[in-house]
Structure formats: C-alpha cells, structure tokens
Amino acid sequence: MTKNVRKRRIKNLLALSLCSLCALFGLTILGWILFDVAVEGWKALSPKLFLKDPAPPGVMGGGGLKSAFLGQGLMTLTAAVMGIPIGILGGTFLAEYGRNLKVSAIVANLSDLAASTPSIVIGAFVHALLVAPFGGFSGWAGSVALAIIIIPLVLRTTDETLRLVPWNLREAALSLGASYHQVIWSIIYRSSLSGLLTGVVLALARAAGETAPLLFTSFNNNSFNWSLSSPTASLTVSIYQYAASPYESWIKLAWAAALVVTVLNLGLNLTARLFLKSRKY
Amino acid sequence: MIEVEDLCFYYNSKNALKNVTLSVKENCLTALIGPSGCGKTTLLRCFNRMHDLYPNNRYEGRIVFEGRDILDKSIDVITLRSSVGMVFQKPTPFPMSVFDNVAYGLRLKKINNHNVLKEKVERALTRAALWEEVKDRLKESALGLSGGQQQRLVIARTLAVEPKVILFDESTSALDPISTQKIEQLMVELKNDVTIVAVTHNLQQAARVSDYTALMYLGSLIEYDETANIFSKPKHKLTEEYVTGRFG
Ligand SMILES: Nc1ncnc2c1ncn2[C@@H]1O[C@H](COP(=O)(O)OP(=O)(O)O)[C@@H](O)[C@H]1O
Ligand SMILES: [Mg+2]
Numbered sequence: 001m002t003k004n005v006r007k008r009r010i011k012n013l014l015a016l017s018l019c020s021l022c023a024l025f026g027l028t029i030l031g032w033i034l035f036d037v038a039v040e041g042w043k044a045l046s047p048k049l050f051l052k053d054p055a056p057p058g059v060m061g062g063g064g065l066k067s068a069f070l071g072q073g074l075m076t077l078t079a080a081v082m083g084i085p086i087g088i089l090g091g092t093f094l095a096e097y098g099r100n101l102k103v104s105a106i107v108a109n110l111s112d113l114a115a116s117t118p119s120i121v122i123g124a125f126v127h128a129l130l131v132a133p134f135g136g137f138s139g140w141a142g143s144v145a146l147a148i149i150i151i152p153l154v155l156r157t158t159d160e161t162l163r164l165v166p167w168n169l170r171e172a173a174l175s176l177g178a179s180y181h182q183v184i185w186s187i188i189y190r191s192s193l194s195g196l197l198t199g200v201v202l203a204l205a206r207a208a209g210e211t212a213p214l215l216f217t218s219f220n221n222n223s224f225n226w227s228l229s230s231p232t233a234s235l236t237v238s239i240y241q242y243a244a245s246p247y248e249s250w251i252k253l254a255w256a257a258a259l260v261v262t263v264l265n266l267g268l269n270l271t272a273r274l275f276l277k278s279r280k281y
Numbered sequence: 282m283i284e285v286e287d288l289c290f291y292y293n294s295k296n297a298l299k300n301v302t303l304s305v306k307e308n309c310l311t312a313l314i315g316p317s318g319c320g321k322t323t324l325l326r327c328f329n330r331m332h333d334l335y336p337n338n339r340y341e342g343r344i345v346f347e348g349r350d351i352l353d354k355s356i357d358v359i360t361l362r363s364s365v366g367m368v369f370q371k372p373t374p375f376p377m378s379v380f381d382n383v384a385y386g387l388r389l390k391k392i393n394n395h396n397v398l399k400e401k402v403e404r405a406l407t408r409a410a411l412w413e414e415v416k417d418r419l420k421e422s423a424l425g426l427s428g429g430q431q432q433r434l435v436i437a438r439t440l441a442v443e444p445k446v447i448l449f450d451e452s453t454s455a456l457d458p459i460s461t462q463k464i465e466q467l468m469v470e471l472k473n474d475v476t477i478v479a480v481t482h483n484l485q486q487a488a489r490v491s492d493y494t495a496l497m498y499l500g501s502l503i504e505y506d507e508t509a510n511i512f513s514k515p516k517h518k519l520t521e522e523y524v525t526g527r528f529g
Contacts, residue, residue, distance in 0.1 A: 100336065172373035172435070175329055176386035176442060177363035186385070191376045280376050280424070 034262070041259025044252040049260075054222050054238075057247035065257055067224035071139065071233040075218060076208050078143035078228065083150030083207075084200055090151070091158025096184060108159060114152040120212035122148050127216040139228030142218025146207040153206060157199025161192045191280055198275040205268035209261060211236035235261050282307035282476050283328065283446065288342035290323055290332070297323045299500040300342070305446075305493075310468060310477040312491035312508065314484060316528070319497040321480040325448050328478065329365040330358045346446075363390065366439035367448045371455050372431035374423035379415050382423045382434055386442035401441055409437035410467055429460025436467065440475075447471070449479035453486070465490050484524060488512050496520050 048064045055063030090107070098104035122145055130141040165188050173183040189196065211234075218232040220241060235257045243254035283305035290298035297320050305311050313321040323332075330351065332338040343350045351361055363386065375382050383402040392398060402419075406412040411433040415426070423434055432452060439447055449468070453461040468477055469490055481487050487494055487508065494511040496503045496519070504511060504520045515521045522528050 166373075168369055168371060168373050169375065171331060171334070172367075172369060173375070173385070174334065175331065175362055175367040176389060176438065177359045178385075178389050179359060182389065187375055 037255070037258050037262050040255040041257075041262075044256035045259060046256075049253070049256050053224070054253070055249075057245070057250055059249075062249040062253065065233070065235065065238055065253055067221055068233040068235045068238040068257065069260075070224040071218070071221065072208065072235045074226070074228065075139055075143045075146060075214070075232060075234060076204065078139075079146030079150055079207055080200075080204060082143065083147035083203070084154055086147075087151045087154025087199075087203070088158050088196065090155040092162060092184060094155070094159040095162035096180070096188070108156065111152040111155050114148075115156065118212070119149060119210050120216075123213035123216035126213065131217055137217060137219035137231040139218050139230065139232030142214045142232055142234065143228060145213035145217045146210065149207045149210060149213060150203045153203035154199050157202070158196060161195030161199065162188055164195065165191045194275040194278045194280070198272045198279075201268050201272040201275065205265050205272070208268070209236065209265050211240050215240065282346070283478075284343075284345040285324075285327075286343040286345065288324075288327065288340070288344060290320075290327060290341070291339040292323075293337045297500050298327070301497075301502045303495055303502055303505045305476060305478060307476050308472055308474070309492040310472045310479060310490055311493040311495065312487035313478065313480045313495050313497060314482070314487050315497035315503075315523070317482060320500040321497055322450055323500075324497070325367075325450055325478060325480050327352070328446065328448055329362050329367055330356075331367070333358060363442050364444050365446045365448065366442065366444035368432070368435050368439055368450070368452045370451045372428055372435055374426065374431045374434055376422070376424060378420050379423045379426070379434065380419040383438050383441050385438060390442065402437075405437040405441035406434075408440050408471070409433045410463060411437055427460075429456050429463065432456060432460065432464060433467070436464070440471075444475065446476045446478065449477065449481075451480050451482060454482065461486075484526070496523055498523075 048062070050064060050069060051066055052064030053067050054065060090111075094104045094108055098107075126141050126145040126148065130144060131137055134141075169187055169191065170180075170183050173187045174180070178186070214234045214237050218234060218237070220237050221231045221233045224233065239254045239257045239261065242250040242257070245251065285301055285303045285305070288298055288301045289296065301320075301324060313324060315321055326332050327340060327344060328346075328351075332340070340352045342352070344352055346361075346365070349356065375385060377385075380402055383405050384398050387398055387401055392401070403412060403416075406415060411430060414430060415434075418425075423431065426434060432455075436447075453464050456464070465486060468479065471477060472492075479491065491508045493505065494508045495505040496511065496517075498519060504515060504517045506516070511520060512524050515524060
C-alpha cells in the first residue's frame, strides 16, 4: 500500500519535472528570441527607419523602410476592408440564419481547414489567380492574399461568439416586434461586440505578421505609391530579404523592422485580450 | 377576446397540442396549469406565433383575435407581436441601459422623439412598479439590476408598446418569494387594461391571481372554467386529482 503510494508520488514528480522542463525550454527560446530582437532592433531603431526609403548597400547613412511601413499599412487595411465584412457576415449566417442547416456545419469545417492552411499555399494560390494572369506582382494581390487569411479567422470567431449570446434574448426581442435582422443588429452584435473585436484584432495581427503570402503576390518595392497595382513593399518581406542579405546596413534594417513588427503584434494581441475580458457572455 | 378553435400543434411529427378549444376573456387573467410537458408553453407560444422561428413547426386549427385568424399566413407577425407581448421564465434584460431596454420596442415602432420616449418609458416603468427603484439609474446597465427588478423591467418593456395581451411563461419561477409577490400583485393590477394568459406550475399562484384556469394534460385541454370552480368543484376527476396534489 505505502509502497504503491510512494511509487505513485515518484511518478508524479517525474511527470511534473519533465513537463516543467519542457515548458521552461520553450519559454527560454521565446525569451531569447524576444531579447535578441529587442536588443538588436533597439540598436538599429532610428527615425530614419520610418522616414526614408531603402538605400542601396554601402550608401552612407543607410536608408529606411518607409515604403515597407506604408505598403504594409495600406495592404493590411485593404485586406481588412475586404475580409472583415465577409468574415462577420459569413459568421452571422452560420450562427443565426443557418444555425440549423447542414451546409453551415460544412462551411464551418472548411473554414477551420482554411484557417490552418499553410499561408504559403494561399500565396501560391493568389499568385496563380492574380499575379500570373495580370503580368506582375501587385499590392492588390497581396491584399487579397491577406484577406484570405483574415476571412476564415473572423468567420469562425464571429460564429462562436454569436452562439454564446443566450438564445432567449433573441426571442425576447422578437416578442417585442423586432425582425430578425433588427435583433442581430441591435441585440446580438451589441451583446457580443467585445468578442467580435477580439476576433478581428487577432485576425489582423495574424495577417500583419505573414510573409509567405506576400512574397508571391506583392513582392517588394523600394518606393511606395498609393495605387496598389504595382509591387508593394511590406515589413515582413523586407525582413526576409534584408536579413538574408550579406550587407550589414540591410541586416540592421531587418532587425529594426523585426522589432517594430513584434511590438505591433504584441500590442494587437494585448488589445484582443482586453476586449475579451470585457465580454458580457 | 381570443378564441382558440380546435388547435393542434406539431413539432416535426410530435403532436404537442391536441384539439384545444378555449376562449380567453378580455381583461381577465387566465392561468394555464398542468404537469410539466403537458403543452402549456406550446399553447402560449401559439398566441404570438413564436413557433414560427423554427423550421418544421406546424399549426392546425384557428386562433381568432380581433376578428382575424392569427394563424393565417397573411398575418404580419411583427404587428401581431406588438399587440401580444410575452414575458419569459428567466429575465431577459438586453445588454443596454434601463432606459434603452424600455424604449426598445418603441424605437422599433420608429418613435424617436426624446420627450415622447421619456414620457412613455416613465409610464411603463411606473405601471411595472419599478419607477421608484430605477428613476435615478435609467442610464445604468440593466444587467446590474436584481433578478426581480430585471423581471419587472421586462414587464415594463413589454408594457411600453401597449399590447392588448401579455403572455407570462412561469415568469416568477426563477424569483424569490418577495419578488414573486410583487409580480403577482402587478399582474392583478394590469388586468384592468390588458388581458393576461399566464402559465404557472404553482397551483396556489393560479388560485390567488387568476380569474379563469385551464388544466392541460398530455397536450389536451382537460377542463377550463372560472378559477373558483376549478379549485372547489372541478367537473373532471383528473382536475380534482391535480388540484388536490395527487398527481403532477
Ligand atoms: N422544440 C421542441 N421540439 C420537440 N418537442 C418539443 C419542443 N418543445 C417542447 N416539446 C415537447 O412538447 C411537449 C410540450 O412541451 P411544453 O409545451 O414545453 O410543456 P410545458 O410547458 O407544459 O411543460 C413536451 O412533450 C415536450 O417534450
Ligand atoms: Mg413550459
């Protein structure tokens, strides 16, 4: 009896130590990466980064990544404008109008599949669809690729969030003479606003951190222009290209950009967490 | 006021109401009693066509209200629901301020003038015996009210659109005795100008507040009469057994 107990305790301790070690290992790696990015990025950070376009290697004073910031911003915004409404309305269909339909379950599953598709596949797909036939990389293609990443994420969080709103609130509003779309607008979206925002912000964070879908679609550009019909720079692709280059000034730019992307992403994730905390249901 | 004629109701193939015929009297409180699962809620939800929300639900028979068969396809359920209000078992405050809750149905009717809204909201809250308790917190979230207050808020919200009929589905069963008493009192006062149909599984409550009582069993209406008769000289053996607590 006591022997059994001791054996169990030892097993417990072993399992606990092993798990803790693995967790520690993961955390250490993560901490290391963040630390490196912070230190190296901080050293390379300067106002020039945001104000100047990239300079050829060796040019005195180096350049900046102005075109990448603007390009990334514009493409993410365009992707958001395309992807968020589709995601929200699609999720609303699944959770509300199509709640009991078989097709909704199928769409939900497909959407989960799409959300876990390697993003390079999405890049290749949009390349075949919008780059190859139109004779070149473009910001539009990049935006579409990012929108394709955003849609399934927003769709599923919307679906799940709306389902959390107690069913009887809908009946209560209907019993006052509301039509179903009024119930959705005035009660359901309002009740689940923070959940919806969480989904949107997380999807944006995910899209803003992607490199692969942009590499095949918007590629890169040393200058920025507001029309998305030419190749368009992004931070992630710039990091990818500059970090792999042999030039010290470019590598420094990559570190600085990496820091900015990391901070942005952390910020978005924290924002999402705040929204989640204020959830009503 | 409401004539139910030979009403049958089906959830898919499940026959939940069997040839129910009864006549709800104007400005009276009619209680629906019976063991759970006998079809009380199902009958109540026919009166505002709430069943329409779900596919494969089917009505047969007629319910005549204000001279028209409200089960007819041509009836506009939105208009119907603004004259037949409903209060549910659990309080259903909307996640918005006390004021906006009560104004919800009015705004649906495109009443947006602030002074008109204010006046109507105050009147509804007063009728629901809640005005004194919330008049200083109209802008606060309704989710912060107590359960009993929330239920009276829902009643005020229903009253605000001035329905002719209000349906109560075990609306006090989730509340404490004091809140229950307040709401019972309210129901008695309200029947001066609205017709009330209330489902209750509480026989004492039915005896205390209702004018007419209908006993249902397995989807059928067993007996329908003045409450005094149901409780003191029931015609059916089943009714007698039920009101004396021998089954149910
Ligand atoms: N949505 C539904 N689908 C199928 N059957 C239902 C549904 N709702 C209720 N029923 C059935 O209909 C019968 C009457 O239910 P209900 O009207 O809720 O009873 P009560 O309110 O008297 O307790 C019960 O047998 C119940 O199981
Ligand atoms: Mg019931």
